[in-house]
Structures are given as structure tokens and as C-alpha cells.
Amino acid sequence: MPRKLTTTFAALLAASVFTNPAIAAQCGNTSAGYNAWKAAFAKEAKRAGVGKRGLAALAGTTYAKRTIAADRNQKSFRYSLAKFMQIRGADTIVAQGRRRIAKNPAFYAALEKKYGVPAAVLVAIHGMETGFGHFMGDSNVVSSISTLAYDCRRTDFFVPHAIAALKLVDRGTLSAKSIGARHGEMGHTQFLPGNALKYGVDGNGDGRVDLNNMADALATTANYLRGKGWKPGKGYQEGQPNFRVIKEWNAATVYQKAIAIMAGRIEG
Template sequence: MQILRTVLSSVATCVVLSAPALAAQCGNSGGGFGQWKAAFASEAQKAGVGQRGLQALANAQYATGTIQADRNQKSFKYSLSKFMQVRGADTIVAQGRKRKSRNAGFYQSLEQRYGVPAGVLLAIHGMETGFGGFMGKSEVVSAITTLAYDCRRSAFFVPHAIGALKLVDQGAITNATKGAKHGELGHTQFLPGNALKYGVDADGNGRVDFYNQTDALASTANFLRKKGWKPGQGYQEGQPNFKVIKQWNAATVYQQAIAIMGARIDG
């Protein structure tokens, strides 16, 4: 999940929006969530959130499951071999190769435009949601506002909460849109602030839809390119583009797994 790429001290580099001053008082239980929302609404409005976004904030519920998940992130403590086994690396590679073969023109067009090879995008897609097989069942707005309220990492999540509310304003998501426990959304599990900034309407229908595979993968490629991806350069450890994979996820085993699986998919 994309939130786990923010766990290490390098999370500050992933913040994509300027956080408003934290006038709303954070908390460590659901008891103060309603009061926090009322205060945060003023901050959100000053940050440019409109009426639809403010209504989504008002309707948000304290997400107990999100807090439990945030306190219990174990898989990123595994060794690389164990991590790849648990996350089904062989299956991701096999399915990634089939998908690349079936839709070669699409992946070639993404590489031509953004410089990111198919293997990297497919490895991320497979790792994040099993190629769209499971994109989460938590309400995105409730999850991300809960994390913005929670004192543990409030400063990091506030910009993403603002991002989610602006996505509601734009019609990209609604208060009922489902995603991962930490508010990540769509095929490749974008945090809302990143979705707002790097989203691409790749199918040309006038709307960025992260639950549409075309938009989601183009947006992922755009994110990596904007973070410094160098077309034609390598992405294994020690190579120029490996540091860009770090921008996607701060966990070392995740970075290594994406690099290894991506190379295997591209063969």
C-alpha cells in the first residue's frame, strides 16, 4: 500500500501539498473527531476546498479499522525473500508478462511518453491491488481524514486530506468512494494529494478516474517521471532510477521487490 512508502524518515519528500497550519487539535481516539472536523473545515476552506468537499468532510466517520491498520504494519519488516514470497512475486511476474503481451501498444505508448518501462508499472499494479483485483473497501475520505486527525502522523496526512476533499469537489471521487485502509485509491493506490497533483486523463473523457486502468497507469507513470525518472536509465539498486522508486514507497523491501519484478516482467 502506498502509505507504507511514507513510513520512514524520508516521508517529508513525498508531501505534495503545503499543509495548512494545524489549528485543529489532533487526537488519539475517536472522541474528539467531530470537534476536529469542525475546526478543520475552516482550514480546508482556506486551502480552497469547496462546498462538496466540505460536505464530504462533515459526513466523514472516524475509521477505527484505519487506525488499527496503521498500528500493525508487519510485512515491511520481512526479509526481501520472505516479503516477495508473501506478496506473491512469482504470480505478479507471470501475470505481468501476460498483460504486457496482451496490451503491448498501451505500455509502449506510456514508455514513449513518460520513459517508464512496462515492467515497473506492472510490478506496482500487481503489488498494490493484484492488477485491480482488490482496491480496498474503506471509505477514502473517512480514512484519510481520520489519519489527518490522528496525532501520530497528522502533519503528513493533512495535505492528503485536503487533496481528498478537492478530489470530491472535482468529481473524481465521492464521500462513498472505497480504497485502502490508509485512504489510497484506485488501481495503483494513490494517496489523495498525489492523485490530485499527478493524475492524468489518459483516456480523454474529461475526467481523471483512478479506478480506470488507463488513467491509473498513466498517472503512475507521470508520478514517476515528475519525481525524476530518467528514460533509458536502469532502475535496479545503484542505478539512477532506483531512487525514484523510493519516491513511490519508502520501504526498502518494497523498492527492491519492484525493481526485481519489473526486470523479470520486461525480461
């Protein structure tokens, strides 16, 4: 989901990485300058602590035309709330969400006990983002996020996420071939790399963070929301304390309202 808010994290990481704007890689709006940008950005990435594997992944990227097309055409966020919920299959998400919680109540109860985030909210996000893991993307993560970092439209926002993606490659969380959504989001709930790096949690106890694993992804989602200020036991509908935290998940007002409404319906 491309409009996720990561402003504070992005600003802090950008400030730590780019102390000399005179030597920053030059952004562009076509594929023509991408290879030159990639070479310059590799130097910035190395200064930011990216290692050999991450740099090799960057070197292997290609300009992601489908990512740029998707970034220019985000129509659904301009729909009315009713239209948005219809198109995104809200009734199906609610019905399937209830069944998923009923099927594995202990898992969701453990998440809520640890992070304070209701199962219904996590399930609503899971359903909205990937249809409960049925479609987690069709694009190379490193190429997608690097292309957005190069593109002049939102360079400052995506550069820290590109650096984070390369660090995740160094850690083994990502590979140069990892597939995700067209804006570089990963896994069951579509985390941008910077958020995956900061909030990633091993939810299934296997010693690694893999956002293509549902337990890891939902634990990471709960950890993110708690980290953004979720208040356990408080409401999350519009006007209530935790609705502000849902806003941190996605910048689109129609999306925020849809998540709150669906979660409320899932809870019954």
C-alpha cells in the first residue's frame, strides 16, 4: 500500500545518511539517468553502512517501469468511502476475518496480550493489504524501491527505504530476487523496507524475520502500531484515541476509515 506514512523515520534516516547534499545522487523522471544514479547512490549507501551483499543487489537492479506507472495512477484513494469499500471487498474481508480469528483464537489473543492491538484491526489490515496473503506482489522489491528513490517525485521519502532495503539484503531478510508490491512493500501486510527494518519481529520463534510468514507479519504489524502510540483498551473508531494510530499506517483518509469500520464489524 504505497501511501503508508513513515515521515518521522524517513526524516531521521535521511538526516543521518545525507549530510552533504552536494554529493547526493541526481534524481530523474525517466529511465535515462537511472544507471548513473545507481552508481552515485551506491557510494551514498556504502557511507550509510550498506555492505557487499546490499551493494551487489543495488547493482543488479533495473528501472521499474510498472512501479512508476502504479505510482502515477492511484485512483482508488480518490473514491468515496462507500465505493472504496465496495471495490476493496469489505464484506468479504469482514466475513473471512471473523472466520480466521475463530479458527485460531489463541494466536490472535497472544498478539493482543503482547502488543495491545485488537485482533480485528490486524485482520482488517491483513485482508485489505493482501487478501490475507493471497497476493503479496509481483515486482522485484529492490528494483522497485530503488526506482522510487531515483524518481524525482518523492525522492526524499523513498531514499531511506531504499537504504533500508539494501541493509535488509545484508541481513538476509531480503534477497536481490525478493518479490513484493510495486512500491517495494513486502509480505502479508505490505511493509515498506524502512518499517520492516525498524519494527520487524520474529513472530513464530524461528530466529528470523520473514514478512512472507503470517505470524512474523502480523506480529510486526502489531509492533508497528504499538510503536506509533497505540493505547491498549482504547477505541479506534474515528474520533477515538487509536484512530490517530491507524492514520500512521496509511495516509489516505478513505483507507483509514475503511480499516476502522471493517475492524468494528469484525468485532461485532
